[in-house]
Amino acid sequence: MVFQPVREQVYLGCDGLSVRFYSQERPVLHHLHLHIQQGEKVLILGPSGSGKSTLLSVLAGIIPEHVEAEVEGDVYRQPACGVMFQDPDSQFCMLRVDEEIAFSLENRSVPREQMEPLIDRAMEQVGLHIPRDTPIETLSGGMKQRLALACLLALEPEVLFFDEPTAQLDPASRNEVFALLRQLGNASQHTMVIVEHVLDGWIEWMDRVILLDGQGRLIADGSPARVMKEYRQEMVEAGIWLPKLFPYHWEDVRSNSAHPLAVRLTRELQQRLAQRHIMWGAHTASVRETGMGDGASTSTVARMTIMGVRDEALDKGNRTTIATMTSTTMNDPDSAQAGAKASIDVSSSISSSPPTADPLLQTERLTIGYGRKSIMNGINVDISPGQWIAIVGENGSGKSTFLKSLLRLVPPLSGSIRFHGKELRKWSDRELYARAGFVFQNPELQFVTDTVYDEIAFGGRQRGWEEQQLEERTLQLLREFGLERLRDEHPFSLSLGQKRRLSVATMLLFDQELLLLDEPTFGQDARTAAELIGRLHRRQQEGTTIVMVTHDMELVDQYADRVLLFQQGQIAYDGDPSGLFLNQQLLQGSAIEAPLPYRLYLERKERQTI
Amino acid sequence: MKSNGSWLSTLNPSCKLIVHVLVMAVLMAIRDPLLTLAIWLVAVLIGISVAGWTIGYLLRRLLPYTLFFVLVCWMLATFGKGEHVLWQWAWFRVTTESLNNGLLIGLRMLGFVTYGMLFTSTTDLNRMMMSLIHQLRLSPKWAYGMLAGFRFIPLFQSELQQMKIAHRIRGYRQGHGGKAFLRYALPLFSQGVRKSERIAIAMEARGFTGTRERTYYVQPMLARRDALYAVALLGVTTVLIIWL
Numbered sequence: 016m017v018f019q020p021v022r023e024q025v026y027l028g029c030d031g032l033s034v035r036f037y038s039q040e041r042p043v044l045h046h047l048h049l050h051i052q053q054g055e056k057v058l059i060l061g062p063s064g065s066g067k068s069t070l071l072s073v074l075a076g077i078i079p080e081h082v083e084a085e086v087e088g089d090v091y092r093q094p095a096c097g098v099m100f101q102d103p104d105s106q107f108c109m110l111r112v113d114e115e116i117a118f119s120l121e122n123r124s125v126p127r128e129q130m131e132p133l134i135d136r137a138m139e140q141v142g143l144h145i146p147r148d149t150p151i152e153t154l155s156g157g158m159k160q161r162l163a164l165a166c167l168l169a170l171e172p173e174v175l176f177f178d179e180p181t182a183q184l185d186p187a188s189r190n191e192v193f194a195l196l197r198q199l200g201n202a203s204q205h206t207m208v209i210v211e212h213v214l215d216g217w218i219e220w221m222d223r224v225i226l227l228d229g230q231g232r233l234i235a236d237g238s239p240a241r242v243m244k245e246y247r248q249e250m251v252e253a254g255i256w257l258p259k260l261f262p263y264h265w266e267d268v269r270s271n272s273a274h275p276l277a278v279r280l281t282r283e284l285q286q287r288l289a290q291r292h293i294m295w296g297a298h299t300a301s302v303r304e305t306g307m308g309d310g311a312s313t314s315t316v317a318r319m320t321i322m323g324v325r326d327e328a329l330d331k332g333n334r335t336t337i338a339t340m341t342s343t344t345m346n347d348p349d350s351a352q353a354g355a356k357a358s359i360d361v362s363s364s365i366s367s368s369p370p371t372a373d374p375l376l377q378t379e380r381l382t383i384g385y386g387r388k389s390i391m392n393g394i395n396v397d398i399s400p401g402q403w404i405a406i407v408g409e410n411g412s413g414k415s416t417f418l419k420s421l422l423r424l425v426p427p428l429s430g431s432i433r434f435h436g437k438e439l440r441k442w443s444d445r446e447l448y449a450r451a452g453f454v455f456q457n458p459e460l461q462f463v464t465d466t467v468y469d470e471i472a473f474g475g476r477q478r479g480w481e482e483q484q485l486e487e488r489t490l491q492l493l494r495e496f497g498l499e500r501l502r503d504e505h506p507f508s509l510s511l512g513q514k515r516r517l518s519v520a521t522m523l524l525f526d527q528e529l530l531l532l533d534e535p536t537f538g539q540d541a542r543t544a545a546e547l548i549g550r551l552h553r554r555q556q557e558g559t560t561i562v563m564v565t566h567d568m569e570l571v572d573q574y575a576d577r578v579l580l581f582q583q584g585q586i587a588y589d590g591d592p593s594g595l596f597l598n599q600q601l602l603q604g605s606a607i608e609a610p611l612p613y614r615l616y617l618e619r620k621e622r623q624t625i
Numbered sequence: 626m627k628s629n630g631s632w633l634s635t636l637n638p639s640c641k642l643i644v645h646v647l648v649m650a651v652l653m654a655i656r657d658p659l660l661t662l663a664i665w666l667v668a669v670l671i672g673i674s675v676a677g678w679t680i681g682y683l684l685r686r687l688l689p690y691t692l693f694f695v696l697v698c699w700m701l702a703t704f705g706k707g708e709h710v711l712w713q714w715a716w717f718r719v720t721t722e723s724l725n726n727g728l729l730i731g732l733r734m735l736g737f738v739t740y741g742m743l744f745t746s747t748t749d750l751n752r753m754m755m756s757l758i759h760q761l762r763l764s765p766k767w768a769y770g771m772l773a774g775f776r777f778i779p780l781f782q783s784e785l786q787q788m789k790i791a792h793r794i795r796g797y798r799q800g801h802g803g804k805a806f807l808r809y810a811l812p813l814f815s816q817g818v819r820k821s822e823r824i825a826i827a828m829e830a831r832g833f834t835g836t837r838e839r840t841y842y843v844q845p846m847l848a849r850r851d852a853l854y855a856v857a858l859l860g861v862t863t864v865l866i867i868w869l
Contacts, residue, residue, distance in 0.1 A: 081829045098830045104780075105820050106827035108773035114751055117842030118769075122832035124840050152779070170831060424790045448794050459812060460784075460791040477796045507815070521795065 027051040027074060027174060027206060031088035034069055034078065034231075043069045044231040046088070051223075053173075056200055056207045058217050058239070061227030062253035063510060063540055067210045068178050070227070071098075074208060075176045093206075096174040097167030101182050103159035112138070112154075112162060113147040119169035137165040141195060155410065157188025161195060177209040181216070182538055185410050185566050187606040189216070212540045214258040218243070226250065254542030259611050269618050277615060284612035287572065288593060373436065375400045375529060375560055376421060381430035383416050389428050391417060392584050400528065403555050404562045405571040405592070408581030409606055414564040415456075417581070418531050421562070422453050449474075451529040452522025456537060458514040462506040467498055467517055470506050474524045488524060496520040496550060512543030519547065523554070530554070532563040536570060548574065572596065572610050580605060628749040631677030633854075638753035639760040640851040644858055645740045651862055652736045658728035660869045665736040667861055668743055676747050690738050694731040701727035750775060756845040766835030773824050777817060784813060 028050040035042035043066035051057055051074075061067040072078040075098045079086050100106045109115040116134045125133065134147065141161045145154075154162065160180055167175060177196070181189040193216035200207055200220060211217055218224070224242040226235035226249060235246045240262050243250075250257060260268070260276070268277045374397035381394040390413040398404060406414045419425045421432060423439055432439040434447065455461055464470045471492050475485040493499045496516040501509060506517060515535060522530060535551070536544035552574060555561050565571060571578050571592050578595055580588035582605050588595050595601060596609035599617055609617070628634040633641070652664060672678040705723020712719045754772050757763040788809060797808075 075830065077826060077830055081826050098827075100823065100827055102823060104776075105823040107776070108769060108824060108828050110751055110772070110776070114842060118828075118833070119831050121839045121842060122834070124838065127840055127842065127844065130840075130842055152776075166831065419790070422794065424794065444793065445796065448796060453791075453794050455787070455791055457787070459816075460788045461795060462812075463792060463795055463797045463808070474796055507812075 025050050025091040026053045027091055027093055027208075029070075029073065029088055029090045032070075032073065032090060033087040034066065034073060035085040037083060037085065042085075042231065044073075047231075047233050049225065049233065049236070050091075051206065051208065054204050054206055055222045056220065057209065057223045057225060058214075058221045059208065059210045059225045059227065060212070060214075060250065060253070060255055062229050062255075062542075063212070063512075065227040065229055065253070066231035067227055069231075071176050071178055071208060071210050075174075093174045095170070095172045096176060097170045097172040098176040098178065099160070099163050099167055099180050101179040103156050103163065103183060106163055106166075107151050107159075110150060110152075111147075112143070112145065112149045112151060115151060115162060116165050116169050119166045123170065133169060137169045140168055140199075141165045155188060156184045157191040160184065160188070160192045164195065164199070172205070174206040174208065177207070177211075179210055179212065181211070181213065186568075186608060187409065189213075190608075193217070212254070213256045214261065215256070218258050218261045226253075229253070252542075254540035256541045269615065269622075272619070280612040280615045284616055287612065373400075374398055374433075375435065377433040377436075378421070379431045379433070381417075381420070381432060382428040383413055383420050383425070384428050385416070387428075390584060391581065391586075394430070394586060396579065396586070396589070398529075398560060398562060400560050401555070401558055402560055402576050403574055404560075405575035405578045406562065406564045406581060407566070407568070407571060407578060407607060412581040413584075414581050415533050418533055418562065418564050419453070422451055422531060423447065424453065445478075449478075449525045450527055451531070452519075452527040454515070454518050454522055454530070454532040454535060456533045458511075458518035459507060461518055461521065465505055466503050467506055467509070468493070468502040470517060471521050471524060473521065492520045492523060497546070510543075512539050512547070515539070515543075515547055516550070519551070523559075526559075528558070529560045529562070532561070534564055534566065536565065536567055568596070568608060569610050572613075580607070626745050626748055626750040626753070628752070629677045629747055631675060631747055633671070633676040633743065634747035634749070635850070636747075636854055637760065637845050637847050637851045638748050638756040639845075640847060640855060641744060641748065642753075644855045645744050647859065648862055649737055649740055651866070652733055652740075655866070656729060657869065658725055658732055660865060661729055661732040661736060663865045663869060664862060665732055665739060667858070667865075668736065668739040671858070672739065672743055676743055678746070686742060687735070687739070690735055694735055697734065698727035698731040701730055752843055752845055755841060755843045758841070759845060760847065764835065765837060765839065769828070769833065769835070773828065774821070777820065780820075781813060781817070784816065785809060788812065 028048075030048050032044055032047040032049075033042050034044040047070065049070075059067045059070060069078065069084075072082065073086065073090055074092065075096050076092050077098065078084050107115050109118055113134050116137050117130055120130050120133055138144075138147070141164045143158065143161050143165060145158075151159065151162065163180075180196070181192050184192060196207075197216075197220050199205070209217060209221075218239045221239050224235070224237065224239045225233065226242060226246055228234045228249070234249060235242045237245075243258070243262060247257070263274070263276045268274045268280070271277065272281075376396075376398040378394050378396045381396075382389050382392050383394070384390045390411075394417065406418065408414050416425055420427045423432075423442075434442060434451070439447075462470055464473055468489060472485050472489045475488065480488075490499075493502055496519065498513065498517060498520065501513065506514065509517060519530070519532075519535075530551075532551075535547060539547075548570060551559075551561060555574075575592050577590060578588065578592045579586055580595060580601065587605065588598070588601055593613070595607075596613035597617065599621075601607075602609055602617075608614070648664065648668075652661060655661060655664075669683065672683060673680070702719050702724045703717040705720060705726050707720025707722030709721040710718060711721060711724065751772065754763075754768040758765055758768045792808075
């Protein structure tokens with residue numbers, strides 16, 4: 016093991032680097048060569064377990080200085096560096112903002128009298144415009160990452176390392192952090208090394224992309240455009256969330272309707288709407304505008320234009336149908352022009368008629384809150400069997416609390432909930448939880464046994480099932496969720512994706528008819544997320560009702576039959592997802608970003624009206 | 626633990642801590658209920674005069690302890706031994722000795738609680754740790770480590786709560802005693818270890834070495850008012866002991 020001080024020609028990097036942790040047999044990194052120039056912005060990508068974080072730790076000097084591991088090869092480091100970690104909560108050690116930034120300065124032995132201006136400057140640089148003595152615990156996730164960056168800048172580093180800095184943030188905070196880092200990247204000469212599994216927000220301004228495979232070998236190294244083009248397949252296999260826009264620029268796509276991406280998005284929108292349309296007969300969408308009573312009134316959600324959607328929509332309209340579409344330019348050869356001409360009315364009416372099927376779950380004037388403070392008032396929601404319902408809204412809007420209150424996991428402040436028409440509190444735990452399951456954001460919390468098999472079988476054993484029947488059911492679930500090979504593993508030793516799947520599987524032993532999920536795809540890579548959603552989709556087709564809290568609007572658009580938007584203590588929208596994504600007013604007030612096809616459509620329309 | 630902006634909160638935390646511990650030691654040593662009452666009243670007076678306590682705050686905080694006080698007194702007084710019977714009914718027998726004993730233990734508890742509250746309600750946690758480094762020569766490694774550790778307490782609470790409801794939905798019957806404790810303690814503990822490892826790495830990555838070669842943003846010093854407070858409180862206590 017040879018460590019060389021910074022050699023002249025290599026600013027930062029490694030030659031023939033292999034790393035093995037003492038607890039593991041196989042090395043995490045295999046014979047890696049990487050040279051990084053001063054000022055370069057480098058993005059490291061790879062599937063989970065590919066050792067990308069390990070590589071970052073080696074370059075930053077955390078391995079082997081603070082974490083022990085067997086390191087072979089030459090490593091070139093810079094002494095002045097700072098690392099930003101994934102979890103906003105476990106990188107602070109003080110209680111207030113100024114003390115935390117000062118901690119960086121103290122470690123560098125900056126004299127006390129120079130500290131205050133330096134703290135002010137660091138806060139200014141990252142746009143933290145809050146009182147200096149603000150307690151850290153009161154900050155949002157995005158603000159915490161701003162603070163983390165301020166602490167790094169106070170170290171006056173030349174190289175900045177970022178280990179999945181946005182993985183644990185909601186989309187609004189994530190965009191906030193992207194913008195900040197990009198601005199910093201443009202304004203300063205810092206060398207930046209970033210590990211991520213999301214490409215949007217990074218790839219536009221990176222100089223270089225490095226791709227590792229599952230065995231910790233380097234498979235691609237080059238400009239973002241080249242790597243994206245030549246290694247697309249490898250990236251998909253690695254479960255990297257591919258960028259929605261790159262290598263194109265939004266401005267081009269928006270202004271030029273013959274742009275390949277614009278054409279594709281327009282086609283996608285047609286398909287999605289057409290798909291929705293088939294399903295529309297069954298569901299009701301209603302827009303509840305503040306100040307509007309329960310009376311039957313109609314509000315126009317969006318008047319939109321698109322080509323190629325047939326008129327038959329018009330006839331489908333019964334009282335609960337939402338959309339009428341008119342297409343004027345079906346056969347227009349120039350799709351670009353067409354995009355601007357035809358029009359669809361997506362209007363909705365509040366139906367005063369009772370829902371068709373008996374609701375599975377019904378809330379009446381439900382008020383929920385933290386402690387005694389209410390956050391959502393007077394929620395009236397009927398959940399019909401077989402629906403896939405998504406609940407969206409900002410962090411802290413009460414989504415999770417609402418979801419938990421539906422299964423009596425937190426007490427509501429007032430109002431009533433009925434499950435199968437019977438008051439929720441009259442159900443016994445045993446009966447209720449045999450019919451409804453709940454998947455927590457942190458699946459570890461639910462695990463009560465020592466092996467994957469026992470974990471799934473647990474509920475049956477509690478109810479004294481016969482061993483043979485139990486085994487049959489358990490094996491079936493193990494197969495369904497791809498956990499057969501792991502049946503004897505300890506639940507805690509699984510990967511996050513596997514833990515989530517196990518957690519869902521344990522909730523389906525009794526073929527529960529209702530499944531509630533709290534951000535089921537959060538923090539996962541694209542592949543494991545897609546696997547889980549695919550399985551849930553199959554379950555839904557077999558009749559399971561699914562209610563999920565999520566920030567992933569693509570997921571909402573593709574799978575949800577109905578979306579509830581929680582905003583300012585009210586349900587601001589309740590209905591078909593496309594109605595929400597086409598409602599400019601709601602979108603602007605809610606920090607929700609509609610999927611690109613809708614966004615393109617709305618922005619085009621806006622330009623035309625101007 | 627936060628400063629409440631009162632005069633008492635401007636004092637040096639280490640000095641305040643030592644003085645209060647000394648008074649508590651005195652409380653332990655004396656056996657006279659009247660003297661104990663007097664020393665407790667001193668704490669209440671300090672609380673109202675220089676520690677920024679309002680009567681409402683005092684009542685709210687002390688009410689649970691007062692109920693406990695009544696209970697302790699009653700228990701010790703009615704079932705205690707002694708010669709001089711003051712009052713007797715059914716199996717209750719109050720003697721001078723047992724009444725003295727009950728009052729003493731009850732007041733001693735109140736005194737402890739009140740002096741403790743005087744400290745915690747006026748002391749900022751960070752300042753206290755820094756003061757331990759500066760005045761009591763605690764190693765920065767321990768002081769900063771403890772500060773980081775304090776952040777875990779609310780986290781543990783919410784996680785335990787989550788785990789309880791998560792287990793309920795699985796149909797896990799909450800047992801009592803050792804087994805239930807292990808069931809909750811192990812995952813919490815392993816989470817705690819993982820989190821603290823991460824924090825330790827983050828701290829070291831920011832150049833923390835744990836040695837004394839560093840500067841300090843918060844540097845509590847000893848001032849004249851610290852001496853004033855120490856002399857006054859200890860003096861009053863001594864006078865009370867001699868006088869009563």
